[in-house]
Amino acid sequence: MKRLGIPQYLDGRTGDKTLSKAVNRALLLHLLREKGACSRASLAKDSGLNKVTVSSQIAELIELGIVKEIGVGASELGRKPIMLEIAGEAGYALGLSISTTGLFVVAMDAAGKIDRSDFFPIEVHTPEAVIDAIVSVTRNAKRRYRQAKFGLFGIGIAVPGTIDQGTRRVVCSAKLGWEDVPFSEDLAKVFGGILHVGNDATLATIAEHELNAPEADDFVCLLIDEGIGSGAYINGAIHYGHNGQFGEVGHMTVVHDGLRCPCGNTGCWDLYGSELALRQALGTARGGKIPDAEELLTLAASPPDWSQEAFSNFVDYLISGIVSIMNAMAPSMLVINCAVLSASPAMFEAVKAGVASRALAHTHVCEIRLSSLGKTAPAIGAAMAAKDRFFEGLIVNET
C-alpha cells in the first residue's frame, strides 16, 4: 500500500507534540479506512509506528466512537488478533448532486458504505427551489440518523459550476443559469454540520479516484455529459485550483477559429466533444429531431448508417482533447465518465486506440478506463468529500 504523505490540512503548523499525534492519527485512520478490518499489531507493522503508540491512539479512537473492536481474527501461529474497524454506524454523510432535472442523493456511513441512493425530480432549478429541496432532504436524513453517535455529520453538494472555496459561493453555473449565489450561507442556517460545496466534476473525480486507483498520484477524470468537465489529483491530492476553478477543460480551444462559444472563446472542446454537441450533430445528420439523452444511448449502442459520421467526428474530437490533456498534464491514469462511451464499447476502444497513437510516448503507462459510477459519481464524491472533512476534524480538533 502507498505510504501516506503528511496531509495538507496539517499545513501551517509548527512541529510540536500535537503535530506528531495528528500525523500518526491521520496515518492510522488512513490505514483503517483503506485496509478494512485489521489488528493493532498489523497497524503497527504497516504504519511503522510502535505497538504502544498504536494501542494508545486506538484506545482514544475507540473512546471517541469512530473505531470499534469486532472480535478476534485468524492467525497462523500465536495469539489471535483483536480485529478493529471503522465504526460505520458512528455517523453519516449526505452527498447531493444538482442537475437541471433533479437531485441525486446518496447517504454514506462513516466507513464509506452507501446506505441509500435516491433521485428527487425537481421542476424548476432556481436557487430557491433547489435549496428548498436540499433542506427537505437534509431534514429527513437528520431524523433518520439521529440515533448515530455523530448523527448526520455532514453534507456534500456537487454543483455544475465554479465555486469559490473561500466564500463558498457559487460563482457561476452556466448549466443552471446561476450567478454568484450565496448557496452555502443559506444552507448553513438550517444545518450546522460540515457543509462542502464543490464542482461536480471535481467531486466525481474524488469518487472515481477512490474506487479506481486510490494509489494513483496523478489522476485525471473527465466528466462528459452536456458539457465537458474534469478534475485531477496532483501529487496525490485533489486539486481545486485558484478560486476553485480548475478543470474547465471543456473550454480548451480544439478548433482554431472555430464556433463561437458563449464563454467568450472560439472553438471550445465543449462545442465538439460533448454529448450536447453530439446530439445536435445527430439531429443535423438525419435532418430531423435532435435525439434526447435516452435515444442517444440507443443510437450509440447500434449506430445506424446515417449516424456514423457524427459519431466518428465525436470520437475524433474526444481524442484531440484527451491527447491535449495527456500531453499537458501527464497523468498516470485517466477515467472517463461518459454515458455514450459506456454504451458503445467499440467507440471507447476507438478512443483508446486514437489516443495511444497520437499522445506522446509516455502514454503507454497512462491507463484509460471508463467510469463504473455513471450519473451518481458527483453525489458519491460529494458524500466522500464531506466524510473526508469529518475525519480531518477528528484529527485536527480532537488533539
Added chain:
Amino acid sequence: MKRLGIPQYLDGRTGDKTLSKAVNRALLLHLLREKGACSRASLAKDSGLNKVTVSSQIAELIELGIVKEIGVGASELGRKPIMLEIAGEAGYALGLSISTTGLFVVAMDAAGKIDRSDFFPIEVHTPEAVIDAIVSVTRNAKRRYRQAKFGLFGIGIAVPGTIDQGTRRVVCSAKLGWEDVPFSEDLAKVFGGILHVGNDATLATIAEHELNAPEADDFVCLLIDEGIGSGAYINGAIHYGHNGQFGEVGHMTVVHDGLRCPCGNTGCWDLYGSELALRQALGTARGGKIPDAEELLTLAASPPDWSQEAFSNFVDYLISGIVSIMNAMAPSMLVINCAVLSASPAMFEAVKAGVASRALAHTHVCEIRLSSLGKTAPAIGAAMAAKDRFFEGLIVNET
C-alpha cells in the same frame, strides 16, 4: 508572508520527535531564506515557535555553518537584536542549461546570490560531447569553490526533453536528438554531490516563480522558443508529473485536423505558436530566407508590412493555447518567457488583451507577466533546484 506548508520531502514519515525538529528547521530556514537578515526574536514571532526552540535550532545551524551572525541590528526600544543570515559562502551550486548551441552556466551561492554567469559554445551536441563539457565546467567550479565549507555541493542540469525522476535518465529530447540517455549515471561517476536533472521548462518555472511570485500557489510558466514547454506550481509545489513528463503543452491540439507533428499528433500548438513556426511563416511570407533567431527579434521590434500577417497569426495561436491552459488549469499567475514578446511590447499587449477577452471570467485575477530572465532562466532554475535539494538534505539528514 505566506505560511509554509509541511514540505513534501518530509512525507512518508511517522510523527516522532525527529519530524517535529525537521518541520521546525524547515520553517526557520524558509524564513531565513525569504526574509534575509533577521533576529532570533523575529524568527520566533514569525514562525510561531518558542524563543528557546529558535535559539537551540539556530545554534545547531550556526554549528553546521549554514547560518551566521552578522552583528547587531537596529531597534526602537530595548536590547538590540543579533542579526542572522544564511551564510552564502558556505557552499555553491552550479546550474547548467543544455541547448543545441552551447551551455549556459550559472554559479549560485547558498544564499541564492548569483556568483557568475557564463556561456560555453559547443559545436556538436552528442551526449558524449555535452557530458565532456559539463565535466570540465564542473571540475573548474569544484576547484574554484574548494575553500567553502560545503564546496560545490550540487549541480542542476536543465535538459530540453523529458526526464524520468526515478531512473534520472533522459527519456527523450527531440531538440537534441537524444533518446534514453543515462546522463546522470555518467556524471555521478565524476561528481559525488547533489545532481538534479530536470526539464528546462520545469526548471525555468522554478526560477520565474522564485523571482516573480514566490507566494503564488498556482503558477504556470510558459517557455516559448524553438518549441513550447511549460512548468507549473500546483498547491504551492513544483509539479513534475507522472514520469516527470508534465508540461508538454506544445503538443496540445489547437488546430483540428491540422499539420502532422513528428510527435504523432496533428495540429500541435508547437507547429503554430513556437518561434520556429513563426520564423518559418515569416520565411514563407517574404518568399525568401527563413530569418534566424537574431533577425526574428529585429523584425518583431518593428515589423515590416509583409510580416504583419505572420506575426498576427502567431499572436492568435498564442492566445488560443494560453486560453486553453488558463481554463484548464486556473493558475493565479502566468509568466511567459518568450524573446519575441519581450522584443515587442505591442504584441505582448495584444496577447494579454486577447486572453482577457477569451478566457473564462476568473481571468481577471490571473496576472500575465513577461519573464525578466530570458535565456538564462533554465540555468538559474537548475541552480536553485540543486540549492533547494541541499537545504532539504540539511533538514532531513542532519536530524
Added chain:
DNA sequence: GGCAATTTGTTTGTTGACTTTACAAACTAT
C-alpha cells in the same frame, strides 16, 4: 546619573508523545 520599561536571548525545569524494555495473555506445534 539613576530607575523604570522594553526587548533580546539564555538558563532551568516541566510536559507529553513516542520509544524501549519487560511481561502477561493466548494460541500452535511437538
Added chain:
DNA sequence: ATAGTTTGTAAAGTCAACAAACAAATTGCC
C-alpha cells in the same frame, strides 16, 4: 506439558518543544 510465537499492555526512559524566570542591553524619563 512444554517450547515457541504472536498479540497486546505496563513501566520506565528519551527527547524536543514549551513555560517561567532571569540576565543582558538599550531607551526614555525624572
